[in-house]
Amino acid sequence: MGVRTFPGNPEIPLKLRKSSRARRMTLRISRIDGVVTLTVPRGVSERDALAFAAEKHAWVEGHLAQHSAPELVGPGHVLSVGGERLELVQGAGKRLLLDGSRIMLPDPIETGRRHLLAWLKEQARAELTRASDHYATQLGRRYSRLTLRDTRSRWGSCSSAGALMYSWRLILAPRFVLHYVAAHEVAHLQEMNHSADFWRLVDHLYGPHKKARDWLRQDGPKLHRFRFDA
Numbered sequence: 095m096g097v098r099t100f101p102g103n104p105e106i107p108l109k110l111r112k113s114s115r116a117r118r119m120t121l122r123i124s125r126i127d128g129v130v131t132l133t134v135p136r137g138v139s140e141r142d143a144l145a146f147a148a149e150k151h152a153w154v155e156g157h158l159a160q161h162s163a164p165e166l167v168g169p170g171h172v173l174s175v176g177g178e179r180l181e182l183v184q185g186a187g188k189r190l191l192l193d194g195s196r197i198m199l200p201d202p203i204e205t206g207r208r209h210l211l212a213w214l215k216e217q218a219r220a221e222l223t224r225a226s227d228h229y230a231t232q233l234g235r236r237y238s239r240l241t242l243r244d245t246r247s248r249w250g251s252c253s254s255a256g257a258l259m260y261s262w263r264l265i266l267a268p269r270f271v272l273h274y275v276a277a278h279e280v281a282h283l284q285e286m287n288h289s290a291d292f293w294r295l296v297d298h299l300y301g302p303h304k305k306a307r308d309w310l311r312q313d314g315p316k317l318h319r320f321r322f323d324a
Contacts (some may be wrong), residue, residue, distance in 0.1 A: 098144060100130075100151055108147055110137055119146050123157050130154055149292075165206055166321045167210065170201055173320070175214065176221055177269040182210070207232035211322040217267035225276035228257055229299045235283040246318065249310060250275045263317040267309070274306035 100106040116135040185198030190209040199206030227248040277300035285292035
């Protein structure tokens, strides 16, 4: 069906999606990027779908008002990297430099953002590798490889072949959260499920994890507000 809009100032994009498996119309707002999606069963007309969405307009506006707006990072921003607050400032050189609690960005700012993103991914790989190695050693298992992505639907995964995947944005989360995700995925090297045995294994590797899970549920989506390209 494509993309339509809710009326207003500004207009709100509405993604319409038909599904043969849908039994009723549902309206969802992504906690990650605020995308509004209306899913409708086959046979429902676009007119009826838009009328249904119009009835939910106030609800949509209310939820979007609580959503974190995208932020194009640059000088003046403060990022938490590996649990340490670092201020972004404009540097004079051609390379990114770490100066105490400041990150000196190269000029021009577009280049600075690219360098910053590459550096953040390097920090994420190093920290997640250390954490994964630590928990894999505890478990007595090996993983086959470790990759980073900018995933929207999950913070990590473990394949049946023992390949670990993580969102690089975990480096922007508190360290206890990053370590929880690493322990969670490493535990899948032994338990490829979310059974009671799996959660007992996570407890054994990491310890009590409710605080970390709550943080991901409540604050994790905010990590996706940071943008590194105009």
